Amino acid sequence: MLSPGQEEHCAPTKEPVKYGELVVLGYNGSLPNGDRGRRKSRFALYKRAKANGVKPSTVHILNTPQASKAVNCKGQHSISYTLSRNQTVVVEYSHDKDTDMFQIGRSTEGPIDFVVTDTVSGGGESEDTPITQSTISRFACRVVCERNPPYTARIYAAGFDSSKNIFLGEKAAKWKNPDGHMDGLTTNGVLVMHPRGGFTEESKPGVWREISVCGDVYTLRETRSAQTRGKLVAHPPGYPLFTILSSLMLLLLPLSSPAHSIHVLCAVFGAGASGALCFTVCRMAGPGPGAVLAGGVFAVSRLVWQWSVVAEVFSLNNLFVGVLFSLSACFHCAESVHHKKKFALWGALFCGLSLCNQHTLVLYVVIIIPWALLHLFTHNGLSFFGLVSLGTCFLAGFVPYIYLPISSYLNRARWSWGDQTSFHGLLTHLLRAEYGTFSLAKTDENLNLLKMLWAQWNHCVNDLSTPVLVLALLGILLSLWNRLRCVFIWLIVTMVSIYSVFFAWRANLNIEQPLLLGVVERFWLQADAGVCVLAGLGLSWAVCWLNGRLGRGTLWNTGAWILTAGLISHMISLNHKECDQSGNDVVDRFAREVVLSLPPNSLVLTRGDLPGNTLRYLHYCQGLRPDISLVDQEMMTYSWYVAKLQKHLPGVTFPGRWWDPINTMDKKTFSIEQFLKHNMQKVC
Incomplete structure (x- = not known):
């Protein structure tokens, strides 16, 4: 890390990679030795000639102080979490060739790259100036930058001392995460804030958060040195359409409790989603075992079952996915332009309506709309009046959003999530600006794209089963010999592929932690629906192909029904114990x-x-x-x-x-x- 003056002498002939800069805006007090000399205020982070980053490796649970000293004396980076006088957890860190580490703190020792000068409060300097405990740690924090594009930088609380160690004593806030890994907070804490509106003259202060030793983001503790951590940052739940439908459910069908009523409503949404997928296959390949397979496998898969019995927006989103698939199939198979226009209008309405619930569906909508317009254009069904009609239907779907400013203005709700009476407040809520637009959380966490896609693939293998994936691939292959089939199949494939890649890119949560994996995997449901439709079409078309080539249609049809019944029964027996929450109070x-x-x-x-x-x-x-x-x-x-x-x-x-x-x-x-x-x- 270099100051501006040093950059001129140390920069090689080849332009070095510059990760970014640290700027000191001001100090809360005065320097003990006065303002003599120039204080560095801008520091640049350049790619090092040799990587010095570290990453967690071996974990030791030690029950004696002697064992702890033996581990720490290896000359290796380590973090010690003292749980009691007789128990310490030591996490060893090994060299990471893909990252550079820069340390920040009050200490002037070698491990510190960026020295933050301590100050005396009160602005005076005299012999009577009381000595107060510094709020700047000697080894405050570390910034880790990836050496390869996009050069992602992450900040972690605490820095390694001259012995390459970090110690969290008995009184420090520390805990074990659901994945079994230790984490903690330093006494002084490392706080971060991202301005609302970005770094502009019009920006306003954002919400302060605290960074843990392992780099997670938490809400602030009640006091600076409190031993209880804040909570992991979440995103706002619910959207207007789900709220309106829930209110109607409570009004029209009050059951034993409000929770019971909304759970029943979500279960109905989930059942409707499965029925819509079944209808999609029926419309493309006719009724039969393939249609039952598509709807049945989706209905009893672990994630769908799990999120169809709780008060959440995901089952309603599944329903909209099924409806859009069904309308797309009807539109594609319609024999006359008149019928295509009718289904296009319904599709435009539901495209808008679906975006009032969960915004991830926009990745399907932006593919369906140009596909439908191109389809109408090639069939001479597109006109200026038709475009206006489609646009009107699409905008009509956004009507539920009127609920937000009206509800905010009336202010009758005893629990709310924002102020939508102004356009800026409404836009902030729609874009989730306070929590990260097009991201799951407003953090700098950014996992490897391939790692996220691999996790989704493992989910498909484990939850949907290998036979379903084989049938989906078979459906893609069998569609290549039929133009009518091919167009619809590749519409589904394109939507699922683009959605999966985009979501893997923007899902900025660490899925190595089971709690955060549970947050991420709910969004895989949208892609699962497409996979189930492909599998259903694959089974239906395989039966037709075998019947056409080998005859004995009854035999192949019976085998398909047996396969469907076997798969669904197996998934029910596999998931029932985990998903049945009827006795959980x-x-x-x-x-x-x-x-x-x-x-x-x-x-x-x-x-x-x-x-x-x-x-x-x-x-x-x-x-x-x-x-x-x-x-x-x-x-x-x-x-x-x-x-x-x-x-x-x-x-x-x-x-x-x-x-x-x-x-x-x-x-x-x-x-x-x-x-x-x-x-x-x-x-x-």
Whole structure:
């Protein structure tokens, strides 16, 4: 890492690869020795002549201090997590030829590339200046840059000292991730913030997050050195169409509980999706075992089953995928231009409507629309009036989005997700700007494209089974001899391929962690639907081909039915135990025990999905404990939270517009200490 003055002398004749720059904007205080001399304020990160990056390798669980010293004395990079006096987990790091590492901190020792000068608060320098604990760690953090394009840079809390070690003591926040790997936070912490609106003059401060030792992104801790971590950053749930349909379900068919009603609704969506895939195969190849295979295998596959019995948007998205496939098949097989126009109008409407639910479907829509227009053009069915009609139907599908600004303006909802009364607020919500547009999360995590595609392939093999994939490939091959079949088959193949590659590129979560893999794999459902249709068509066309070449149609048809029944039965027996949640009431019992244990008129500060969502469900949806007030700590950091929800929390006082854990001096913001002082009588 070089300062601007050093760059001129050290740069070789060949232009070096420049990863980026670090700029010091200012210091909170004054230098102990005064302002004599020039302070470096800009530092450039260049590709090193030789890679010095490291990556985790061996993990040791040690029960004696002597064993810990023996491991740390190997001269190898390591991170030690002290769990107790008698137990330490040491993670050894090996050389990584594909990355460069740059370390930042207060220390001037050799391992530090970028020295951050410490300052004295108060702006004065005298003998009476009190010595305070520095908020800058000696080995604060490390930046790791990939040596190959696109030169992705990642930041990690803590840096390796002169002995190549990082120590997290007993009092440091540390934990074991679901995948079994250790992680933790440093005492001073490493905080990051991405401005809203990008790095422009009009940009506004974003939300501060904290980086862990292993590079994950968490919400802020309550205090700088708290031993409890924040929660992993998530994205906003739900979209307007799902909310409207859920509300209608609760109104028209109230069951034993709101959760039960919405779960039934999602199960109906899932069943409808399977039926739509079955109809798609029927329209292209006629009724038979292939159609049942497409719908049946999709219905009882692990992911579809799992996400069709919970209140989530994925089963509705599956339904829209099935409807678009069905309308595309009807449009493709229609015998007259008049019928093609009719199906095109319905398709345009559902293309718009589907985007009111889950935005990933846009990757199918942008392929279907030009395909349909080209198809109409080649059949002399395209006119100016026709284009206007199609555009009108497409825009009509977006009508549910009107619900967002209306609901935000009326402000009757006791729990909201943003302020959509302004165009900027609506656009922010539509683009998920606060959470990463066209990404799963607003992080710099970026996995290898091939690794993500390989994970999806393994999912298809394990969850859909090898015979289904073989039938899908057979369907592609058998379509090559028939132009009518070929066009539709390659439409499906193109959609599934582009979607899978694009999603693998933008799915910026580490799937090596089981929790994050569960987030990613839900989005593979959209591609699974296409694979099941291809498999159903492959089976149907294989039966027709065998019957045409060898005769004995009854024999081949019976064999196809046996194969279909066997595959579906096998998948049911395989997935039923894992997907059957009919007797699972753990979350409900947890929430009830928590909410019933609270004193009367309590103010409850929630943090995390499990306590937050479960308590809100019982409080808002089932009317349990109407005397308490629920305030979400993370949501308080958003500028819209207090403005939109303050009137629904009449007993709660907010001493500012939002909670800013960093800049507590701003007149518009408040600290958690100020919030507690104003509400001390109600705090629980």
